[in-house]
Amino acid sequence: MTRLYGPGPADPPRLIPTTDLAGLSTTDVEDRPVGELFGALAEEGTGLIRYLDVSLPRAQRHVLVPIGHARVDRESVPPRVRLRAATFEDLMAVPAFVPQDTEVDRAYQDEVMRAHGQLFYGSRYYAHPAYDHRGLYAGDHPVAGADEAVVEAPAEEPRLRPLAELTGFRVAGEENDIRGWTLVDRRGDEAGEVRELLVDVPAKQVRYVVVWLPEPERGAPLPVGYLEIDGQAGQVVTPALTREDIRLLPAYEPPLTRASENRIHAALEGRLTGDRYYNRPDFRPR
Numbered sequence: 001m002t003r004l005y006g007p008g009p010a011d012p013p014r015l016i017p018t019t020d021l022a023g024l025s026t027t028d029v030e031d032r033p034v035g036e037l038f039g040a041l042a043e044e045g046t047g048l049i050r051y052l053d054v055s056l057p058r059a060q061r062h063v064l065v066p067i068g069h070a071r072v073d074r075e076s077v078p079p080r081v082r083l084r085a086a087t088f089e090d091l092m093a094v095p096a097f098v099p100q101d102t103e104v105d106r107a108y109q110d111e112v113m114r115a116h117g118q119l120f121y122g123s124r125y126y127a128h129p130a131y132d133h134r135g136l137y138a139g140d141h142p143v144a145g146a147d148e149a150v151v152e153a154p155a156e157e158p159r160l161r162p163l164a165e166l167t168g169f170r171v172a173g174e175e176n177d178i179r180g181w182t183l184v185d186r187r188g189d190e191a192g193e194v195r196e197l198l199v200d201v202p203a204k205q206v207r208y209v210v211v212w213l214p215e216p217e218r219g220a221p222l223p224v225g226y227l228e229i230d231g232q233a234g235q236v237v238t239p240a241l242t243r244e245d246i247r248l249l250p251a252y253e254p255p256l257t258r259a260s261e262n263r264i265h266a267a268l269e270g271r272l273t274g275d276r277y278y279n280r281p282d283f284r285p286r
Contacts, residue, residue, distance in 0.1 A: 012277035066282040068129040085119040129281035133269040135228040141204040144172035158255035220249035225281040238281035
């Protein structure tokens with residue numbers, strides 16, 4: 001059994017090993033075989049899987065992969081796991097995990113998370129679970145234009161643009177246009193109002209909502225991976241965040257630069273510590 005530890009106020013909840021998913025073959029982001037699952041680590045109190053324990057026979061080592069950084073494909077024959085951003089070479093930079101010996105405390109998990117976070121750069125930046133829009137929209141391209149083909153933005157234009165500024169673009173099909181909907185936090189308190197959608201123009205995907213906040217009044221960008229839709233109530237819910245978390249987001253200043261996006265990530269992750277550590281999109285199964 002992985003060595004146990006007594007979590008302090010800033011430590012995540014305790015994890016225990018499980019044989020769930022053990023034996024599934026694992027491929028990297030380029031669909032190359034890297035090994036197989038040895039098992040997983042689950043949160044003791046909930047039983048929810050937080051990490052996959054991936055065995056890499058070629059390197060004679062194990063590494064942990066946050067569950068949200070992988071896709072479990074149960075429809076393939078046989079079922080398999082595919083990593084969202086990591087190559088085999090990338091996994092060599094992730095701290096090694098030794099079953100029955102490694103102490104999976106806050107310091108170790110922070111090292112693992114930093115190593116995996118560095119893989120989402122360049123063309124892979126929006127592969128991060130923080131930008132998974134499936135809590136709001138079902139289709140691959142929830143934003144459609146006059147031409148249904150995926151388009152390239154002119155080089156001089158920002159990649160992320162407000163939907164209201166895109167001539168001929170709209171929310172696709174039967175998907176909800178959530179602009180004007182109330183944003184509700186994890187406690188059920190009203191946190192603001194969704195005023196705009198920031199669209200990744202080439203991908204035709206929504207990456208952020210702009211939430212209008214009081215005290216002081218301003219817009220703040222919130223990654224869509226933190227959001228879920230409540231269609232019956234006509235509300236957008238952020239189950240991981242409180243109203244106070246959201247009010248610490250930097251103000252929206254277009255165009256949204258990569259440096260600004262990194263500050264948004266840092267602000268949110270800085271709040272999700274202690275018993276809220278696993279509320280990050282990284283630990284949500286995909």
